[in-house]
Amino acid sequence: MEILACPIDKHHPLELYVFEEKDEVIEGLIVCPQCLRWYPIRDEIPEMLPDELRKEAEDLPFLRKWQDRIPERILYEGNPFRLKR
Numbered sequence: 001m002e003i004l005a006c007p008i009d010k011h012h013p014l015e016l017y018v019f020e021e022k023d024e025v026i027e028g029l030i031v032c033p034q035c036l037r038w039y040p041i042r043d044e045i046p047e048m049l050p051d052e053l054r055k056e057a058e059d060l061p062f063l064r065k066w067q068d069r070i071p072e073r074i075l076y077e078g079n080p081f082r083l084k085r
C-alpha cells in the first residue's frame, strides 16, 4: 500500500478498506483522502483506473454491495461516482 499513489493527483498514502480477505485482499476499497476517489479491489485486483476508463454501471453496484462498510463521506461525496442520498 505504501507504494500506491492516486493515479489522478499522485497523492499517497491511500486508505485501504478490506471487505473480504484470505491470504490476499479479495474485495476491498482503496480511497484517496485528497480527491475522495475510490478504487475497487475485485478478485484480488486493485483497479486503479483514471475516470475516463471507469464504467458507472459496473462501479456503482460495487459501492451498493458494500455500503454498510463504507464511510458515508465516500458513499455520498466520493469520485468519480457516488450514491444519491
Ligand SMILES: [Zn+2]
Pocket (backbone or CB within 6 Å): 006, 007, 008, 009, 010, 011, 032, 033, 034, 035, 036, 037
Ligand atoms: Zn486522489
